[in-house]
Amino acid sequence: MRKSLLALAAGLLLAGSVSAASAADKLKVGFIYLGPIGDLGWTYQHDLGRQALVKELGDKIETTYLENVPEGPDAERAIEQLVRAGNKLIFTTSFGYMDPTLKVAKKYPNVHFEHSTGYKRDKNMSTYSSKWYQGRYIQGLIAAKMSKSGVLGYIGSFPIPEVVSGINATILAAQTINPNIKVKIIWANTWFDPGKEADAAKALIDQGADVIMQHTDSPAAMQIASERGKFAFGQDSEMIKFGPKTQLTSILDTWGPYYIERVKAELAGTWKSEDTWGGLDSHMFAMAPYTNMPDDVKKIAEDAQAAITAGKLHPFRCPVIGQDGKEVECKGGANLDAGQILGMNFYVKGIDDKLPGK
Amino acid sequence: MELIEAIILAVLAASTPLLIAATGELVTERSGVLNLGVEGMMIVGAACGFGGAWLTGSIFIGALFGIVAGALMSLVFALMALGLAVNQVATGLALTILGVGLSGLIGAGFVGERITPAAHLYIPGLTDLPLIGRVLFGEDAFVYFSLALIVGVWWFLYRTRAGLILRACGDNHVSAHALGYPVLRIRTFAVMFGGGCAGLAGAYLPLAYTPFFIPGMTAGRGWIALALVVFSSWRPGRLVVGAYLFGAVTILQLHAQGWGVGIPSQFMSALPYLATVIVLVLLSRARAGGSTAPAALGTVFVPDR
Numbered sequence: 288m289r290k291s292l293l294a295l296a297a298g299l300l301l302a303g304s305v306s307a308a309s310a311a312d313k314l315k316v317g318f319i320y321l322g323p324i325g326d327l328g329w330t331y332q333h334d335l336g337r338q339a340l341v342k343e344l345g346d347k348i349e350t351t352y353l354e355n356v357p358e359g360p361d362a363e364r365a366i367e368q369l370v371r372a373g374n375k376l377i378f379t380t381s382f383g384y385m386d387p388t389l390k391v392a393k394k395y396p397n398v399h400f401e402h403s404t405g406y407k408r409d410k411n412m413s414t415y416s417s418k419w420y421q422g423r424y425i426q427g428l429i430a431a432k433m434s435k436s437g438v439l440g441y442i443g444s445f446p447i448p449e450v451v452s453g454i455n456a457t458i459l460a461a462q463t464i465n466p467n468i469k470v471k472i473i474w475a476n477t478w479f480d481p482g483k484e485a486d487a488a489k490a491l492i493d494q495g496a497d498v499i500m501q502h503t504d505s506p507a508a509m510q511i512a513s514e515r516g517k518f519a520f521g522q523d524s525e526m527i528k529f530g531p532k533t534q535l536t537s538i539l540d541t542w543g544p545y546y547i548e549r550v551k552a553e554l555a556g557t558w559k560s561e562d563t564w565g566g567l568d569s570h571m572f573a574m575a576p577y578t579n580m581p582d583d584v585k586k587i588a589e590d591a592q593a594a595i596t597a598g599k600l601h602p603f604r605c606p607v608i609g610q611d612g613k614e615v616e617c618k619g620g621a622n623l624d625a626g627q628i629l630g631m632n633f634y635v636k637g638i639d640d641k642l643p644g645k
Numbered sequence: 646m647e648l649i650e651a652i653i654l655a656v657l658a659a660s661t662p663l664l665i666a667a668t669g670e671l672v673t674e675r676s677g678v679l680n681l682g683v684e685g686m687m688i689v690g691a692a693c694g695f696g697g698a699w700l701t702g703s704i705f706i707g708a709l710f711g712i713v714a715g716a717l718m719s720l721v722f723a724l725m726a727l728g729l730a731v732n733q734v735a736t737g738l739a740l741t742i743l744g745v746g747l748s749g750l751i752g753a754g755f756v757g758e759r760i761t762p763a764a765h766l767y768i769p770g771l772t773d774l775p776l777i778g779r780v781l782f783g784e785d786a787f788v789y790f791s792l793a794l795i796v797g798v799w800w801f802l803y804r805t806r807a808g809l810i811l812r813a814c815g816d817n818h819v820s821a822h823a824l825g826y827p828v829l830r831i832r833t834f835a836v837m838f839g840g841g842c843a844g845l846a847g848a849y850l851p852l853a854y855t856p857f858f859i860p861g862m863t864a865g866r867g868w869i870a871l872a873l874v875v876f877s878s879w880r881p882g883r884l885v886v887g888a889y890l891f892g893a894v895t896i897l898q899l900h901a902q903g904w905g906v907g908i909p910s911q912f913m914s915a916l917p918y919l920a921t922v923i924v925l926v927l928l929s930r931a932r933a934g935g936s937t938a939p940a941a942l943g944t945v946f947v948p949d950r
C-alpha cells in the first residue's frame with residue numbers, strides 16, 4: 288500500500304515536472320533520477336553532471352530530468368514518457384532501472400539509452416559505472432590507521448555486488464594495516480532514509496565502532512559521527528559541511544565529463560552501445576581532499592591513490608581468501624577479473640558477519 | 646549498561662515522531678475524518694520547521710513554524726473534504742502529493758544548511774544517574790512533549806465533555822448534528838489538531854533527529870503513523886505501545902545486525918512492521934467486544950439546514 292501510494296505520488300509529481308519542448312532542432316537529452324536532486328548525494332551528483340553538460344553544450348541540446356522515480360515497473364512509464372517527449376538520448380541513473388530501461392530500449396530502437404551501474408546492454412543501450420571499490424580500498428587504509436578501537440562501522444544499503452565489493456575492498460585494505468581489524472555491518476535496506484541511516488550510525492558507534500563508512504545516500508551518518516566525535520567517510524558527494532572535523536575523505540562521483548563525451552558522440556552521430564567502467568585513472572570519480580588525519584596517514588592514502596591510478600595496485604590482487612577460508616579462483620591473472628568484481632557475492636576472510644541471503 | 650542506555654535513547658528518538666503524528670491523526674479519526682495526508686503534512690512541517698529554526702536560530706520557533714505549517718496544510722484538506730464534501734481518501738492522497746512537492750520547493754533554499762539540534766535536558770545529579778539518568782532526565786523537549794500530548798489527548802477524549810462530543814461526531818454525525826453540535830466545525834478543529842501534530846512530528850526530524858533538511862526525509866513515517874492509529878484500534882494507550890514497539894524493534898534490529906546474529910537483514914528490516922501489527926492485533930483481540938473504528942470514519946457529512 289505504502290509503496291504504491293508513493294509510486295502514485297511520484298508519478299503524478301513527475302507528470303508535472305516534464306518541461307515542454309521548445310526549439311525543435313536541439314538534441315533532447317533526458318535523465319531519470321532516483322532521489323530528489325537535493326539529496327546531497329547520488330542524485331545530486333548526477334544532476335551536477337547534467338548541469339556541466341548544459342554548460343558545455345547548452346546551445347545544442349535541451350535536457351529534461353525526472354526526479355524521485357521509484358525503481359521497478361513505475362520507472363518504465365517514466366522512461367517512456369521521456370521518449371514520447373522527444374528525448375533521443377536518455378540516462379537512467381540507478382541500478383533498479385536496468386530492466387525497465389532494457390524494455391523501453393527494445394520498444395524504441397531509434398532512441399539511445401545509457402544505464403548507470405547495471406550489466407544488461409543492447410544495440411541502443413549502453414551501461415556506465417565506476418570502480419568505486421578502488422576508492423573504498425583507500426578508505427580502508429585510512430580507516431585502519433585512524434581507528435583506535437580496531438572496529439569499523441559500515442552502513443550498507445542492499446547486499447548487491449557493488450556494495451559487497453566495496454565492503455571487501457575496505458576490509459582487505461584495512462587488514463594490510465591491522466590484520467585483526469573488525470568490521471560491523473548494518474544493512475539499512477534503503478538507499479535513502481536519513482533517520483534510519485542516523486540510527487544505524489548510532490548503533491555502530493554504541494557497539495564500539497569509531498570510524499563510520501556508508502553506502503547509503505544521505506549525510507545523516509556523517510552528522511552523527513560528528514556529534515559523537517568519531518570519524519566518517521562521505522558518500523558520492525562532498526559531505527564535509529556535515530562533519531568539518533569528521534570527514535576523512537569521500538568518493539566523489541563526477542559524471543559531467545562522461546555525459547559531455549556521450550552527448551558529443553550522439554551529436555556527431557558516432558554514438559554506439561558501450562560498457563564504460565571507469566576507475567581512478569578515468570574521470571568518473573575522484574577522492575575528496577584527505578582531511579582530519581595526520582600527515583603519515585595522508586601519505587599512505589595518496590601513495591595508494593597514485594599506485595591504483597597507475598595500475599600498480601589492485602584492491603583484489605590474488606590471492607583473495609573467501610570467508611570460508613578457501614582461496615577465490617583467480618580469473619584475472621594477478622587479480623580477480625571484472626566479472627568476479629561486478630558479480631561479487633561473497634565476503635572475504637576477516638568479516639565475521641554473514642552475507643544476507645548466503 | 647551503557648549500551649542498554651544508548652539503545653533506549655535511540656528508541657525514544659526514533660519513536661517520538663511516529664507518536665506525535667499518530668496522536669494527531671487519532672484525534673482526527675476519532676472525529677470521523679480520515680486524513681491520509683499525514684506524510685505530506687509531516688514533510689511540509691519538516692521543511693518549514695527547519696526553515697524557521699535556520700532563519701531565527703531558535704528550535705522553539707522552528708517547532709512553531711512546523712505546527713503552523715502542518716495546520717495550514719490540514720486546513721486545505723478541511724476546506725476540500727469538509728467544506729466541499731470531497732472524497733476524503735482522494736483528498737488525503739492529494740495532500741500528500743502536494744506536500745512532497747511543496748516541501749521540496751520550500752526547502753530548496755536551505756538544503757545542505759546545518760543547525761544546532763534541540764538541546765537535551767540536563768539536571769545535575771539526576772541526568773548523571775546510571776542507566777535511567779539520561780533516559781528519564783536527559784531527553785529533548787519533543788520527547789517529553791509527545792508524552793504529555795498523548796496523556797492530554799487521552800484525558801480529553803475520555804474525561805471531558807468536549808471529548809465526548811468529538812467522539813460522538815466520529816460515531817454518528819447525524820445524531821450529533823441533531824443534538825445541535827456543529828459537526829463540521831468540530832471536525833475542522835480535529836483535522837487542524839492532526840495537522841499541527843503532523844507538522845510538529847515532521848519538524849522533529851530536522852530539529853532534533855538529523856539536524857539538516859533534505860527533500861523526502863520523512864521517508865514514509867507518515868504512513869507508518871497512519872497504520873499505527875488503525876492497529877491501535879483508535880486507543881491512545883495502545884498507540885503508545887505501538888509507537889514505542891515499532892521504534893524499539895527498528896533500533897534493536899540494527900543492533901542485532903551489528904552483533905552479527907546472522908538473520909537475513911531483509912527479514913530484520915521487515916520485523917518492526919510485523920512485530921507491531923502482531924502485538925497490536927493480539928492486544929485488540931484480547932479485549933473482546935466493542936467495535937473499534939469510529940463508526941462514521943471517512944464518511945461525508947453534509948448538514949441539512
